[in-house]
Amino acid sequence: MMAGTLRHLLRDDDLNHDEQKTILKLGLAFRNNRYLSRPFEGPQSVAVLFDKPSTRTRSSFATGVVELGGYPLIIDKDGSQLGRGEPVADTSRVLTRMTSAIVWRTFGQDRIEEMAKYATVPVVNALTDDFHPCQVLADLMTIAQHQGGVDTLQGKTIAYLGDAANNMSHSYVLAGAVAGMHVRVAGPQGFLPRADILADAQRIAAENGGSILVTTDPREAVHDADCVFTDTWVSMGEESEYQLRSKPFVPYQVNDELMQLAKPTALFQHCLPAYRGKEVTASVIDGPQSVVWDEAENRLHAQKAVLTWLIAQQRDDASLLAGIA
DSSP states (O other): OOOOOOOOOOSGGGHHHHHHHHHHHHHHHHHTTTTOOOOOTTTOOOEEEEESOOOOHHHHHHHHHTTTTOOEEEEEGGGGGGTTTTOHHHHHHHHHHHOEEEEEESHHHHHHHHHHHHHHHEEEEEOOOOHHHHHHHHHHHHHHHHHTTTTTTTTEEEEEOTTTTSSHHHHHHHHHHHTOOEEEEEEETSSOOHHHHHHHHHHHHHHHEEEEEEOOOHHHHHHTTTEEOOOOSOTTTTTGGGGHHHHGGGGOOBOOOHHHHSSSTOOEEEOOOOOOOTTBHHHTTTTTTBHHHHHHHHHHHHHHHHHHHHHHHHOOOOOGGTOOO
């Protein structure tokens, strides 16, 4: 077998339009057949590192690696030398000799970029302070699942409300741009997307027939949207300051009144954990337009698709992608 190309998923625009479509279609195929492809048969190990707590990321990657025929080597911060100051480069040099892929949920984007720089196996961003690409792939897959398939994503309108300066907002503008969607993000002044990321997203959106709108008006963002997203107003580690930090976001709560401005067929998604009565009302997240449980499940399928696609590129083995509709 010929050697292929080593690819990583460190941020959403590491994929182009066609590559993203392929991964989303593969994710839907995995949803229909969880054992469609087993690139880690052996079992081969996949290192799954956690510097931050997790429920969905841990369970979906651990389960996914097993279903792909592999062994998930789960490493927490306190159980590794990374937690004691070992250089990221040294950890990468070791893990790359022992595993078939590296997945990392960490803090600074520079850390995962350093991991990838020294790795000879695919590296996947399972969340950093700047981006959450696996989550947004699952979110786009959920829209495709409920609204006509992957080929219908281009031209759809999605709206994200709340802290528009966080990793979810950054990933929505980038991944939505890659998909050719019309992406609207709404948040208060001082909590809007980073200028450099926004510039990248606008350039990519123009290439793919999409657009990016940044606004402080939640109603403008939601008007005629196909899907409405939100996230918790307070990030991990800031819970003790919830009352203070959440005040600017109160006007961006997703409630029934706001959802009525979206299309009648609009979906609601939330990456979870959710705080009912804060960023979203119970009537919305537990209501008929909410697809948050499909969204959560699709983390499993989308991440299996990501890992399978990356391994297929590295091994130059298109047979691993068989079964895509």
